[in-house]
Amino acid sequence: MKNYKMTVCYDGSRFYGWEHQPDIEMTIQGKLESVLKEMLGQEVEVIGCGRTDAGVHAKAYICNVHMETEMSEKEIRDYMNHYLPDDIGVNEVKVASDRFHARYNAMGKTYQYACYIGDKKPVFDRKYVTVLEGKINVEAIKKAASYLVGEHDFKSFCGNPKMKKSTVREIYSIDVTCRNGYMYLTYHGKGFLQYMVRILSGTLIEVGEGKRSPESIIDLIEAKDRSLAGPTAPAKGLTLLKVHYAK
């Protein structure tokens, strides 16, 4: 029995998120488990690095699977790519230490929220970006983002109103970059609350639109009240870029 670490990418548009759910066929975890069941002749559990919401994409999602097979890493990868739908790809399969756990060992994650702010139409990647109308003040967004970096109670940015556990999280960095009519909000943090990256993005977008000031973020964090933050930005703009592990 070996423990395989897998790097998976997916276009989340058609899926109800990562986690398998009873009676819902279209989840990433469900698809991976069903292909592996076919391959191995028995059920296995795919352990993910975390949940992604319905409609959210991933460039390098990490998961691990304990399984017994004679196939090589490359053969497993090729088999999976062949039988998975064309909106899920396995980039890499590698034997990991027995103790490797995709979720428990994750030291951090990098998410990117992509907005189109140019005056044309993002025809070819329309499923991966949110289109913003009107002028966006990028400098104001950078300023607002600076207040969010660090360890804070992010209760105002938590999508789960019944969250009983701590809502304190640490954001290591938020990079705001613009290129060819696109604006990217790139978040690197230890972990994020439910919908947190999308609520942060919805709030930062409001700053960019002039609907709230950069400084208002300070009070917003202090308030610990979800109703005072911006809307949950659409899932389609969000992509999990990287999961960080200790070397």
Next chain:
Amino acid sequence: MKNYKMTVCYDGSRFYGWEHQPDIEMTIQGKLESVLKEMLGQEVEVIGCGRTDAGVHAKAYICNVHMETEMSEKEIRDYMNHYLPDDIGVNEVKVASDRFHARYNAMGKTYQYACYIGDKKPVFDRKYVTVLEGKINVEAIKKAASYLVGEHDFKSFCGNPKMKKSTVREIYSIDVTCRNGYMYLTYHGKGFLQYMVRILSGTLIEVGEGKRSPESIIDLIEAKDRSLAGPTAPAKGLTLLKVHYAK
């Protein structure tokens, strides 16, 4: 009455090609004409630079329209972008000389055929590339392409078996480039026959797969027999990149 030159991009996946057809709603020309009819309160004809097949994409298709309106170029563009579906975008609207004709004045076109030749899966642009399995000999493709450049009778590469007019065409260049697991075949020519770029691509791919030699292209051109060329490569890999006009 002014003559407007428009630069249009589209993801051709959902469409039955450029040209409007009776009883088929999903054509690019049909969509443009129906939005302009709404805008102007009367029917107009959109004159295209040429037909693109069902499923073929365009980054900068050129068309022109004679119409009477008080709206500025930017207002026309914004109106059209607002009412067109999100897989068609108008990049630019500009008043042209009265005599400008998108098709008659075109001096040449650049098409790109995109193949994925890496060993992963092109999940995010799967609708715009053809995936090739196995090893591809890119140098052999370059050699074969060199025989196609120039003025030739391309009857072997013409999709219309009943073509009565001349099948002589001139290809100015074919560039074969590779980047990050993708191979691009970029064709610049004065004009192309029906399906010609896709049949050329299907044939060059066979060369890359080792199914025919680069030198076999010489006899193939000579034979003037469509049945001896390769298959018509899938439409989804083809994109019209640019239409050339005299300055």
